[in-house]
Amino acid sequence: MPVPSPVLYPAFNVIRLSHVELAVKDLAASRAFYVDLLGLQVSHEDAEAIYLRAMEERGHHCVILRKADAPCVNVLGFKVFAEADLDAAHKFFADQGLPVAWVERPFMGRTLRTADPHGIPLEFYAKMDRLPPIHQQYALYHGVKPLRIDHFNCFSPDVDASVAFYNSFGFRVTEYTEDEGSKKLWAAWMHRKGGVHDMAFTNGRGPRLHHLAFWVPTPLNIIDLLDLMATTGYVANIERGPGRHGISNAFFLYILDPDGHRTEIYCSDYQTVDPDLEPIHWDLKDPQRQTLWGAPAPKSWFENGSAFANVAARDAVLTAQPIIAP
Known part of the structure; x- marks a missing residue:
């Protein structure tokens, strides 16, 4: 099968990938790996989850570590250009016969949960809480x-x-x-x-x-x-x-x-x-x-x-x- 010609004017406008939620068995061990070793910054943490961002990111999080009995991946997240793109994405996935639902997600605005034809869980949003820039706080750089x-x-x-x-x-x-x-x-x-x-x-x-x-x-x-x-x-x-x-x-x-x-x-x-x-x-x-x-x-x-x-x-x-x- 040849590589398909690009669709330059799609039904909705995805800007970029955004975040992933990883289910992990031991939050402390995962925190030591992603924060102490790699150097990601903690945006929020509680007994059930840790939200992380990297040094140039203004969005609240790019990784969510969520405590679970067994490791897996809960969702891959993508940012769209505007709220209207969320409605267009809802129609696009629904027209494909794929599951669609509006879900509540901490630190994020209106969020569409869906899946691709193979079952990969996806979510799309237009707005995420913004945090102050830290890319010039060089004392925070480690790992x-x-x-x-x-x-x-x-x-x-x-x-x-x-x-x-x-x-x-x-x-x-x-x-x-x-x-x-x-x-x-x-x-x-x-x-x-x-x-x-x-x-x-x-x-x-x-x-x-x-x-x-x-x-x-x-x-x-x-x-x-x-x-x-x-x-x-x-x-x-x-x-x-x-x-x-x-x-x-x-x-x-x-x-x-x-x-x-x-x-x-x-x-x-x-x-x-x-x-x-x-x-x-x-x-x-x-x-x-x-x-x-x-x-x-x-x-x-x-x-x-x-x-x-x-x-x-x-x-x-x-x-x-x-x-x-x-």
Whole structure:
């Protein structure tokens, strides 16, 4: 299936990804990981949840850690341009036969809860509580110095179908991996905010969250984080990297939180604002696709992911595999 032509005037206007709610078993352990180790800032906390933001963010939160009996992902959040876009989004998803409901969310205005055709729980909003800027409060910078949430990557059982759906409401493909035998998409990177991606899809048992990602100032911040993790009891939480992706050209590191939720630390990708930018094609077997320097990803990177709450995963329709590290 070819990459679909971009829809430049969608039914509603998504600005960017916004936030994720992670269900975690031990709030204290998760707080130590995301706040003390990574350096996210606490916006609010109580006995049931912790709300976090990164250093450049003015919105109240980009991550919610919610106490639960078992780890999972409760929702992925996106910001739309205006209140009218919420009503248009309600009609769009309802017309697709997908669930729609207006929900109350702390620190957020009117919020639409829905799901994509594979069951990924989504929510859209136009207004979130604004907090004072902290990007010049340099005494607060620690850990990996996270500046902002950058993207989500999800396992999809049918990447072609996922791309077609998100394309239909304005997400544009920047890069993609194609299985040359079947001509089906194995992975695709899609954006709204003008980076390489807000949302990516990887072939695999799904839907599941593969990872969330934070943008950091420089690759040296990643090196600092590695030294910190290696000397504070987190060496086993380092899964992959550091390295430079072929796709996106970004410098990266993948780490696991105490519940196994995967986070990518990410910087140095490129701008994709032009609406006529042509997507970059990659062969699934190209060793520089995963890592520009040629190192393949470990098996866990292709198999492990976080379940979405109350959503059953199913096997992928495409069985092709990229190069995997021994």
